Each structure stands twice: as structure tokens, then as C-alpha cells.
Amino acid sequence: MNDEASSSVTLYDVSRLCKVSIATVSRVINNSDKVKPDTRDRVREAMKQLGFRPNSAARALAGQQTRTMGVILPDISSGFYAHVLKGIDRALAEKGFHALTMFSHDLEDEKALTHRILDERRVDALILMNLELPDSFIEEIAESRTPLVLLDRPSSIRKISSVSINNEQGIKNAMAYLARECGYRNVGVISGPPGTYDADQRLMACHRFARRYGLCIPPGFIVNGSFDHDAAYAVMDSWIREGKKLPDAMIALNDVMAIGCWNACRHHNISVPEELGIIGFDDVEYARLLGLTTVHVPLVEMGIKAAELAIAACDQVSPARMIMMDTELMIRSTCRRREDAPPARKKKEKK
């Protein structure tokens, strides 16, 4: 295998070795068209012998496709995106595609990046994951010939596919669990920054399903965090200091804030889940380690779906699709049935 060191072996070399035209070799590379099985094998053999690999730039130039997908993520270097990226990469690799990964610092940066990538024809499709991208921008680049897939941000634009989290379903399950299985009567909510897609959706769902399941959200116990640990800690801490009567449980709209709550409780010797139940959202890596009850978001699977949509979109023919991923409630140790609770309805206690 691989006689020639690693200098460029070209189509032409292969064609000479087995005395066919470069067109034929090209055909067997793209294992398309009809090449006589006999010649095909001969060519394959020669390619192997010479260690031939098609030059990707030449293919891109001549064939108008790069077999590369652009992936633009916001600059939050967390495990969250790593998981999505892993899913994307896995699905791409399976189809012989690659991921050109970029992290954006801010919105302007992201826009510039996007335009550049698009104009330079570096990619066959683009996967964008940024909740804050304004519609106007999305519409603008939707004009481009390059197909787009939006992650965690459904779009109303027809041409654009998207993969997002079924926040409603996630909150619904969480609320149902808190009410029915744990017998909680009232829950506090720590939300994310208003205006963020996920935060707004989850918060709305909280209201809706709290009502549906007969949970009360006491006024004053619904606050906006900023999706980060310290803000949530501060809120919880101040409530405790002020001696407010806490609700039965807190639902934090992401795990980091849930842990912020929890840490504040720990600091004040409020025991979880005995005195206060805590439930998060996302199921980040360490949620399992800590035993945080939370709503699992299938990040890897979202990545896979996004990549599949992106690949499909390259055909131009397949219509855009909007996919919504269901979440899964991860019952761990930060919520527990209250002794004074009325008997659970329907489902039995799990685990």
C-alpha cells in the first residue's frame, strides 16, 4: 500500500498506471456512472497501489461542492456545545462530510463570519446555533444559495430547516412530576434572560403547566436569572437571608442556575430535597455526578439531526424541515415526595 511517499498523486497518475483516461478514473472515484466492473477494479487497485486520494480543493472547484459543513456556535465554551458538535461531527463523518467549526464572539462577529464563509463558498451548508440571531439576518442569508440549518431556534422562514428543543414537553413533564409524584403545592421559578428563546418558552410553559397541574407559583418567587450560577445563587441567598417562607421546590430553567440555588441552600444549611426540592433543565455533564434532578436535553441527537438536515438540504430538492426534540426527565436526588402530600395521581413513584 502507498508506494509513493506522500507527495501528490493525481488522477492522471492513476489513469496512466492502468491505461485508462482520467475521466474513467474520475468515474470510479465517484463510483457513479457505469464503469465496467473489470476496469473499476483495476482502477481501484491502482489507486490503492499509488495511495491516491482526490484533492479536495480540485474537487470543490470543479464539482461545486466541498463536502464540508460550516458550524457556527456562540462563544460559550461549555460542554453543552461540545455535545452538539459531537453529534454533528458523528453524522457528518458517516456521510463523508467534514465540519468547519467556528465560535463567534458576538453578534456582529457572527454575522461577519457567516457572510465570509458563505461568499467564499467554503461550505455546502451552514449550521447556526445562536439564539440571539435576529430574524432579519436569518432572512438575509436565507437568500444565499447555501442551505441553512438553525439549531435551537425554530425559524418561520420556509426555506430553512431547524432543530429545537421541545421546551413545552420538558417543562410539562417536570411540572407533572413535581405536582403528582412529589406532591408539591407551590414552586418558585428562576428563569433565564427574558427575550431569549429558550427562556421565554420555558417560562411560558411553567405558567401554563403549573396551572394545569394545580401548582402555585407564589408571587415574588419568580425571577429572571441570567442563565448563570452566581445570579441564581444571589437570588436564593437573599430570599433565605430575608427569612422568606420558601416554596416547596424551585425549578431553575437551566442546570447551572439550579446548582446556584442548591449551593445557596447548602451554604445556609437548608437541606435538599428535605426542605426544598430543586429541579433543573439541560442535564449538563455534572448534573449526573451531583445527583441533580433535571430535564435531559438530547444534545448529541440534536447535533445528529442538524447534520442530517444539512446534508439533505444540499440536494436542493428536499424541503426544509423543522424538528423538535423531546426531552427526558432525569429523576435523581434533589426532589422527593413530601410526607404531607396527597396521594399521587396516575403514575407511580419511579425508582
Next chain:
Amino acid sequence: MNDEASSSVTLYDVSRLCKVSIATVSRVINNSDKVKPDTRDRVREAMKQLGFRPNSAARALAGQQTRTMGVILPDISSGFYAHVLKGIDRALAEKGFHALTMFSHDLEDEKALTHRILDERRVDALILMNLELPDSFIEEIAESRTPLVLLDRPSSIRKISSVSINNEQGIKNAMAYLARECGYRNVGVISGPPGTYDADQRLMACHRFARRYGLCIPPGFIVNGSFDHDAAYAVMDSWIREGKKLPDAMIALNDVMAIGCWNACRHHNISVPEELGIIGFDDVEYARLLGLTTVHVPLVEMGIKAAELAIAACDQVSPARMIMMDTELMIRSTCRRREDAPPARKKKEKK
């Protein structure tokens, strides 16, 4: 700006618009050579007007460089790699490069990926981060014309640059802290899988500096974890169950295992740091949230360095370099000065 929608504007279009040859336009793109400032500006203007962006495939084909770096990471989709990747991307973006990111499932997969990327001439250089890559393989691909940068795995091969963690220094500081500031007398060690570069290095350093600082590692209290939470938990759990007399502190050779230890303690109501000190290594995202005392590894900076080395390596002339990154001790709340300890030497207690 940007008259033509987004269909391909080529060099030729620009050249026609301002009545120069394509060579001249090419020259201003590469802002090299001497172009009369006057024409340069005219061409720039025309490019802007037409919304011209050079086609990356064509440039790669004609110019033999892709301005893309390959980045291959093992499949551990953790925040760890996300941070490194962020650093890489940041440094690349600054120089107008891109990252082609790939996750490998296993060793064979990684080898195949590497070869493919190299042969297809998709990248100008390759950044590899995988502790388990055998030397033979590294040597093999070192033959390739594509420069290589190894992350977290120093190489003895001359042509190859590397960026790695100064494990020695990290452990040294940790040990010094445990001995001098905390006054611990004996510490247990939970190591990683033997044979892994980082695990071996850190373990050796533990022995060396325990001795140097007069710490005792009691026999039986040095075990191999597998760098994961559950194994560390199990070890700690069994020690406690068996009623063994625990050392003053445990040093876990990464944070996940430190948390495993900690969780086992929590489960058995052993208070940290009062009854047992715990120190980790890595400073993963949640170490700060939890208050774990640990050794900070500058992941983003490692990524930046790696990217810089990779870019430098493209010049062919600049020699390979080996960089070692110093760590920083993050004193948080899982270690504390023992009451019965002898007075601290040298440094005063921090914070």
C-alpha cells in the same frame, strides 16, 4: 454594497469593472507585490461594489494552501476539549484561518481520519490531541509534508511541535500547598489509567514531591482510577465502609475523580474539608461552582498556543517548538489548614 445577489462574483468580473487584468486583482487580494496605490484602491472599490470574495477552493487549488487547520480530538465530548477548541479557533480566526474539527471514536478511526485529511490536502497543518497515539504513528505522519502540532503529548520527534501541561509544576504546587499551608501529613492518591501520559506524569510527580515536602502516601491509599467519577467513588466508598483510617487528604489526578471522592464522603457523612481534604486537577467548569480546590490547566491558552504553532509551522522555515504550560493552584474550599498542624513554612495562608 453587494449589488449582485449572492451568485458567484469572480476575479474576472472585478477585473473587467475596473479595466485591469485579473493578475492585478489577484495581487490586491493578496495585498502583496507592488500595485500602484491608485489602482489598488480602484480594485478594492470594485470588489466591494460587486461583493466579491475569492473562492476558497480555487485559491487552495492554485495556491497550494487552504488556510484551514485540521483539529482532531478524541471523542470525549467534555468541556475540556471545548475550551481547547475555543482557544484554537480564536487564534486561527485572528489570522484568517479556519478549523476543520473532527472527533475520533477510537484509535483506528483517528488514524484513518488523519490519513484522509492529509492525503486530501484539506488542511495546511494538523493539530492532534490524543494521549494514546502511539509513537510509531506519529513518526509515520511526521513524514507527511503537512506540519503537525501535538496537544498534551510532547513528542520527541524533532519536526513536530507540541503544547503540553506542566504536570510536574502543577503537582508540585499542590503538594506544597497540602504540606505547608494545610499542614497535612499524609495524603492518598487516586491516579488515572496507568500508561496514559498525564496520569503517569502526575503520579510520578506525586511521589517525588510528596517526598520533597515530607508528605507520606500511606500504602494502600494509592490507587488507579480510570479518570472517571464512578471508579473514584467506588474506591473511596470501599475504604470508608471497611473503616480504614483515612489520610488527611486525597489528591485526585483529575477533577471528576475528586468529585467522585467527595460524593462518597458526602454519602457517608464525612465532612470535607474538616475530616478529609480533597484536591483535584484540571479545574473543569463546575469545579468553581462546587468550590473544589484544584489545579487549573489553562486550556484556552493551550489551544491558542497550538494554533499559533500550527500557523508558524506552515512557513516550513520556523523550527518546531515544544511548549509547556504552567498551571495555577485554585484554592477553594475542599482543603483547609489542620488545627494540629505545625506552623506553616514560608508562605502565609492565603485567603
Next chain:
DNA sequence: AGTAGTAATGTAAGCGCTTACATTATGTCT
């Protein structure tokens, strides 16, 4: 055997750039 019809292969024209080399414009010196 001759001929149409199809399967297999070959020919050659790009894809949009870079760049060595050729050519022309500009300035400098006697």
C-alpha cells in the same frame, strides 16, 4: 455479415484562482 442500439471509454473545456514571465509605462541620468 451488416446495422442499429447501447455500454464503455476518451476528449477537452472549464471551475476561479496564482504566478512566472513578457510587456509596457514611468522615471532618471548623461
Next chain:
DNA sequence: AGACATAATGTAAGCGCTTACATTACTACT
């Protein structure tokens, strides 16, 4: 003003592929 060096620009040959179209090799008929 003419000769020459130098700066600025133009010309054209690729880079290694894909692919429409042309050509040739088969097969199966009458």
C-alpha cells in the same frame, strides 16, 4: 532627447478535478 533601470501591469499556463459530448467497443438483431 535617448538609453536604461525599475515599477506596474498584462498574458497565459497551470493547479487536479468534473462532465458534456464525441468516439469506440460491444451486443443483438434481421
